[in-house]
Amino acid sequence: MEKKKPFYITTPIYYPSAKLHIGHAYCTTIADAIARFKRLAGYDVFFLTGSDEHGQKIQQTAEAAGVTPIEYVDGIVAGFQNLWKELHISNDDFIRTTEERHQRVVQEVFRRIYEKGDIYKGSYKGLYCTPCESYWTEHQLDENGCCPDCHRPVQEVSEEAYFFKMSKYADKVLEYIEANPDFIQPVSRRNEMINFIKQGLEDLCISRTSFDWGIPVPIDTKHVIYVWFDALTNYITPIGFLDDKEKFDKYWPADLHLVGKEIVRFHSIIWPCILMALELPLPKMIYGHGWLIVGGDKMSKSKGNVVDPLALIEEFSADAIRYFLLREINLGQDGNFSRDALITRINSDLANDLGNLLHRTLNMIGKFQQGSLIPPQGESGIDASLKADAMETVKAYGEEMEAMQLSSAIKKVWAFVSRANKYIDETAPWVLAKDAGRKQELANTMYNLVESLRIISVLISPYMPVTAERIWKQLGLPKEFSGVQLSDIQEWGGTPGDLKVGVPEQLFPRIELEKEEAPARQQKAAGKKEKAKADAKKEEHPEITMEEFSKIHLRVVKVLAAEPVPKTEKLLKLTVDLGDEEREIVSGIARHYTPEELIGKNVVMVINLKSAKIRGIVSHGMVLAASHGDDMKLLDVDMPVGSQVR
Numbered sequence: 001m002e003k004k005k006p007f008y009i010t011t012p013i014y015y016p017s018a019k020l021h022i023g024h025a026y027c028t029t030i031a032d033a034i035a036r037f038k039r040l041a042g043y044d045v046f047f048l049t050g051s052d053e054h055g056q057k058i059q060q061t062a063e064a065a066g067v068t069p070i071e072y073v074d075g076i077v078a079g080f081q082n083l084w085k086e087l088h089i090s091n092d093d094f095i096r097t098t099e100e101r102h103q104r105v106v107q108e109v110f111r112r113i114y115e116k117g118d119i120y121k122g123s124y125k126g127l128y129c130t131p132c133e134s135y136w137t138e139h140q141l142d143e144n145g146c147c148p149d150c151h152r153p154v155q156e157v158s159e160e161a162y163f164f165k166m167s168k169y170a171d172k173v174l175e176y177i178e179a180n181p182d183f184i185q186p187v188s189r190r191n192e193m194i195n196f197i198k199q200g201l202e203d204l205c206i207s208r209t210s211f212d213w214g215i216p217v218p219i220d221t222k223h224v225i226y227v228w229f230d231a232l233t234n235y236i237t238p239i240g241f242l243d244d245k246e247k248f249d250k251y252w253p254a255d256l257h258l259v260g261k262e263i264v265r266f267h268s269i270i271w272p273c274i275l276m277a278l279e280l281p282l283p284k285m286i287y288g289h290g291w292l293i294v295g296g297d298k299m300s301k302s303k304g305n306v307v308d309p310l311a312l313i314e315e316f317s318a319d320a321i322r323y324f325l326l327r328e329i330n331l332g333q334d335g336n337f338s339r340d341a342l343i344t345r346i347n348s349d350l351a352n353d354l355g356n357l358l359h360r361t362l363n364m365i366g367k368f369q370q371g372s373l374i375p376p377q378g379e380s381g382i383d384a385s386l387k388a389d390a391m392e393t394v395k396a397y398g399e400e401m402e403a404m405q406l407s408s409a410i411k412k413v414w415a416f417v418s419r420a421n422k423y424i425d426e427t428a429p430w431v432l433a434k435d436a437g438r439k440q441e442l443a444n445t446m447y448n449l450v451e452s453l454r455i456i457s458v459l460i461s462p463y464m465p466v467t468a469e470r471i472w473k474q475l476g477l478p479k480e481f482s483g484v485q486l487s488d489i490q491e492w493g494g495t496p497g498d499l500k501v502g503v504p505e506q507l508f509p510r511i512e513l514e515k516e517e518a519p520a521r522q523q524k525a526a527g528k529k530e531k532a533k534a535d536a537k538k539e540e541h542p543e544i545t546m547e548e549f550s551k552i553h554l555r556v557v558k559v560l561a562a563e564p565v566p567k568t569e570k571l572l573k574l575t576v577d578l579g580d581e582e583r584e585i586v587s588g589i590a591r592h593y594t595p596e597e598l599i600g601k602n603v604v605m606v607i608n609l610k611s612a613k614i615r616g617i618v619s620h621g622m623v624l625a626a627s628h629g630d631d632m633k634l635l636d637v638d639m640p641v642g643s644q645v646r
C-alpha cells in the first residue's frame with residue numbers, strides 16, 4: 001500500500017482563562033477544516049491543540065479563587081475539551097503543559113541549549129506585562145508607557161535569571177524568512193516580522209524566580225521556565241521528540257502552525273531561534289489569521305463583548321457556526337461576528353440553498369420514482385454541462401483549499417449548489433413526470449441531482465462534518481461516510497444507478513427573525529452599523545443565487561408624464577404605463593433629462609420594489625439607469641410596453 005504523506009497542523013495552546021469565546025473557537029475551527037480537508041485528500045494528518053497552563057497570572061487567579069493552580073486549570077481545561085467535542089473538532093491529541101510528558105521535553109530542551117552555551121545566567125531588569133506574560137523594552141511600550149498588546153500597565157522587575165541567546169540567531173532567522181517566502185503568511189505579517197528583527201533582537205529572559213507555577217529549570221530549581229519557552233515547546237512533545245524517533249521524523253517539521261496575528265512574533269522569531277539552537281528544522285508555515293471582532297472590537301472578557309460558543313452551538317448547531325465562521329471571514333483579515341449575519345447565512349445558504357436542493361430532490365424521487373433511482377441512459381443520461389460544472393467545482397475547490405482560501409473554496413461549492421437548484425428549474429421534473437414518454441429523461445434528471453448532492457456532501461465535509469454525513473445517509477449511498485476520500489468525487493458517476501434513497505429530513509430549520517427576543521434585537525441594532533460597514537467593505541458585490549435574482553421583476557414601461565419634484569434639484573415625478581396599469585414613481589434623474597426628453601420613452605423598471613415615500617410622494621418602483629462618472633443614461637429599449645426583462 002502506498003504510504004500516505006504526513007501533514008502536521010497545530011493551533012495555539014490556549015490559556016485557561018475562565019471561558020473560551022467564539023474568537024478562540026474560530027482559530028480551532030479553521031485548523032479543523034484544514035485537517036479534515038487534508039485527511040480527505042489522503043494525507044496522514046496529525047492535528048494538535050491543547051492548553052497553556054503555567055505562569056504567574058494563573059497562579060494569581062487560582063490563589064484568588066482559593067484553590068491550587070492545578071485544581072483551577074483542571075476544571076477549566078475540561079471545559080475546553082468539552083467545547084472542542086461539541087464543535088466536532090477532530091484533533092489527534094490534546095497537550096496540556098502540566099503533563100509530565102511535556103515537562104520532560106521542556107527540561108530536556110533547556111538542558112540541551114544550556115549545554116551548548118546558548119543559555120546563560122544573568123540579571124534581568126525590565127518591564128513585564130503579567131496578563132500577556134510578555135517582557136517589553138522601553139521603546140516597545142505604547143504611547144502611555146503601557147503594554148503595546150493589551151495596553152495595561154507593565155511592572156518593573158529585577159531578578160537573577162537565565163537568558164537565551166536570541167541575538168546569536170537573529171541574522172539566521174532573518175535570512176531564513178527572506179529566503180522562504182511561504183514561511184510567514186500572509187505577506188503583511190511577514191513584512192512586520194522582517195521589520196521587527198531588523199530593529200535588533202535582544203537575548204530573551206527565559207526564567208523567573210518571583211513565582212513557582214511553572215516547569216523548574218532543570219539545573220537550578222528555584223527558577224521556573226518562562227511560559228512562552230515552555231508553551232512553544234508543546235509542538236514537539238506529542239509527536240515523540242524524546243521517545244519516538246520514527247514518529248518525530250515523520251511529522252517534524254510541522255506543516256502549519258496556525259495562530260492569531262498577535263502571536264505570530266513568538267512563533268516566527270522565538271520559536272525558530274529555539275529550533276535552530278536545537279538544530280532542528282523550522283516549521284514549513286506560520287499563518288497569522290485575523291481576529292473575530294464584535295461591535296468593532298476584538299473580543300475579550302475585559303471589554304465585555306465575548307460571545308459564548310457553547311450557547312451558540314446549542315441554539316444553532318455546531319455546523320451552522322462552523323459554516324458561518326469559515327465562509328464569512330477571510331482568513332488573513334479581521335472579520336465581524338454578528339448574530340444577524342449568522343441568522344442570514346443560516347436561512348439563505350443552509351436552509352434555502354442547500355436544504356431545499358436536498359429536500360426537493362429526495363421528495364421528487366419519492367413521488368415520481370417510489371424512492372429509487374433508475375439507471376441513467378441515452379443522450380441526456382449525463383447532463384454534460386452539469387457534470388462539467390461539478391468537476392470544475394471539485395478542481396477549483398481543491399486549489400482554493402490548498403491555498404488556505406477557505407472562504408473562496410466554500411463559495412465555489414455554493415455556486416454549484418445554486419447551479420443544481422437551477423438545473424431543477426430548467427429541467428422541470430414535474431412536467432416530465434406527467435408524460436409517460438419521458439420517463440427516462442426524468443430518471444436521468446434525478447440521477448444527475450443525486451450525483452451532484454453526493455459531490456456536494458463530500459466537499460462540505462471539512463466545514464460541516466455532521467451535515468455532510470446526514471446528506472450522504474439521506475441519499476442512501478452505500479459507502480461508509482468515514483471512509484470517503486476526495487478521490488471518490490474526482491470523477492462523475494459514483495452514485496449507484498439503482499440507489500434506493502432515504503426519506504428527506506430537514507437539515508436546517510429557518511430562523512424567524514421576528515421571534516428573536518427584545519434584548520437580542522437591541523444588541524443586534526448596536527452591532528448593525530458596524531456590520532454594515534464591515535460587510536460593505538468586504539463584499540461590495542455579494543453573490544446572489546438565480547432564485548434570488550428571479551425575485552426581481554423587471555418590465556419595459558412607457559413614461560407618460562414627467563415633472564420636477566418641487567424644492568429638489570435631482571428628482572422627477574414620473575407617471576409610467578406598465579401595460580396593465582399606470583403608476584407614479586420618483587426618480588433621481590433630473591440633472592440628466594428634462595421632463596420633455598423623457599415623455600414617450602420606453603425604459604426598464606423594477607416593478608416589485610417596496611413602495612417608499614420620497615419628498616412626500618409615494619414611489620411605486622424604480623427605473624434603471626447606467627452611470628459612469630457624472631454621466632447617467634436610462635435603460636431605454638425598443639420593445640413593447642409590458643415586455644419582461646430577464
Ligand code: MSP
Pocket residue numbers: 011012013014015022023024026027052231232234258259260261262263290291292293298299
Ligand atoms: N497561550 C498562548 C498561545 C501559546 S502557543 C504556543 C495564547 N493563548 S490565548 O488563549 O490567549 O490565545 C489563543 C489563540 O486564540 C490565539 O491565536 C489568539 O489569536 C486567538 N484568539 C483570541 N481571541 C481571538 C479573537 N477574538 N479572534 C480570533 N482569534 C482570537 O495566546
